[in-house]
Amino acid sequence: MIAINRRQEFFPGLALLVLLVVGLLSLVVAPSSRAGSSFDSSSWGTQQFYAYLEQQGFRVERWQRNYDNLNNLKSKGHILLQISGRPIGWPPPLVEWLAQGNTLVRFYWHGEPTAAPFETRLSMPQGNVLVETRRRVPVRQGDRPLLADDYGWIVYLRRSHSPPNHEQRILGVYPWLVANAYGGETGLANFAIVAQLLQEVVKPGATIYFDEWLHGYRQRTPEDVARGTVPQTLFDYFSRTPWLAVGLQLVLLFFFLLWQQSQRFGSLFLEKEPVSSNSAAYIEALAGVLQRAQQRQFVLKQLQDRLRYDLAGQLGLAINRHPPPKDAELIQAWQAATGRSPEDLHDLLGVIPTVDDSQLLRWLKQAASVLQALKTAT
Known part of the structure; x- marks a missing residue:
């Protein structure tokens, strides 16, 4: 009897938490109305x-x-x-x-x-x-x-x-x-x-x-304030009501109550849901942000640092030493291990003034070739 009472107290709190989370998500996912504004200093302002x-x-x-x-x-x-x-x-x-x-x-x-x-x-x-x-x-x-x-x-x-x-x-x-x-x-x-x-x-x-x-930037006259406070027509009243958010919460509440009434007092057995990869989702989201912001130079810098790290590890150089191996040391060790021209690695680690998508893809192919050559040689 005590377990049943605790269960009845738990479900209303859970329902309130679900509605709160859905409301917050709707605010985050909704597109910003400020985009395109001359007051906006972000990438999509004017x-x-x-x-x-x-x-x-x-x-x-x-x-x-x-x-x-x-x-x-x-x-x-x-x-x-x-x-x-x-x-x-x-x-x-x-x-x-x-x-x-x-x-x-x-x-x-x-x-x-x-x-x-x-x-x-x-x-x-x-x-x-x-x-x-x-x-x-x-x-x-x-x-x-x-x-x-x-x-x-x-x-x-x-x-x-x-x-x-x-x-x-x-x-x-x-x-x-x-x-x-x-x-x-x-x-x-x-x-x-x-x-x-x-x-x-x-x-x-x-x-x-x-x-x-x-x-949404308003400089209202007294007439505008009066007009904005009191709906002028029935359509005006309905247009000011956030029906989408209200409807979503009602639908979720309906399914929650339906699920609650269909439960037994015994143990609940649920099928295991596939585990989603949060890391993959984070990487995809970050890649989308960097692409929209045109930060290809930043992406290239991160890739070059990762290539230096992988080369130092495969060549047997101290990865975490201070200071880390210089590019000249990496190139010399790589040439000695593979017997290939140092220009191949020098072009990958050097400064590239302008970077576009095709250059990034070409850089990745060359980096894979350099690491493959080292792997084959060792």
Whole structure:
């Protein structure tokens, strides 16, 4: 009887713990709404591009108000720049503002997957433009390509010719075209190309507004506060409710109660689940982060250190001695053991200024050949 009571006290606590873990996981896995913001200094923010436009003499500001306030701008011909990895809608006030002769520049996921390579470098007069997506937009009559390759359009101009509309929209299939990851010392011309596109459509005295309202940065008027606090419509009420999180928790609670009611008082026998490799998952996640951050030089440095360690161990040199064996000592010992040219090992341990994926694969093949030669010789 005491065991049964303890079991009844244990299950509610376990259910609460499961719901808490699911809620935390949903927050971690959900994509960040800040990506693409000019306030964001991470790899996928646009803080560097905002500063670049200021340096080039553009008038830039951050838009942090409701789209209803766009129509309060006195002059026309302005540009609203929207960058987001999430779906973006078409609010009626924004469409009305565009019809007055303003321009929308929007970089977001759309288009269709093609046979294009995931990493494409386009050679332009200003330099190379890096695009990391297979998505393209097919040729469409009435639109004009601004950045394209043999597989389709990457950035294009869509203009309305129906009076009284004079709106024009510049749309890109890749959200991170001007992200911080492509600025700085990368040597890429992504910033320069997009700045030139903006220069062609911006009117004298007009302003380029970075849409920060889209990313959750708010500068509200008293009317905005009242509108945001009280739902205006039934749809507005439902849109503010996190139904996905609520639904997941209800489903988990239902299955938990179903499982609890179907248990016997005897011992529970469960099949053994296959053990997943946490190390492999960690390595794959780290590799994905390094690939997105373009840290190939860092990867090469780690591989070279590992090669030095393996060579020292197979050649019988002290692995943990201080200081460790120098490259010249490793090369001399390897040449004596294998009889091969020291240039083969010198190229692997030397400094490589620029590294791409093909060079990394070639380095790995040469390193395997060097270790195999030593293994055969000994």
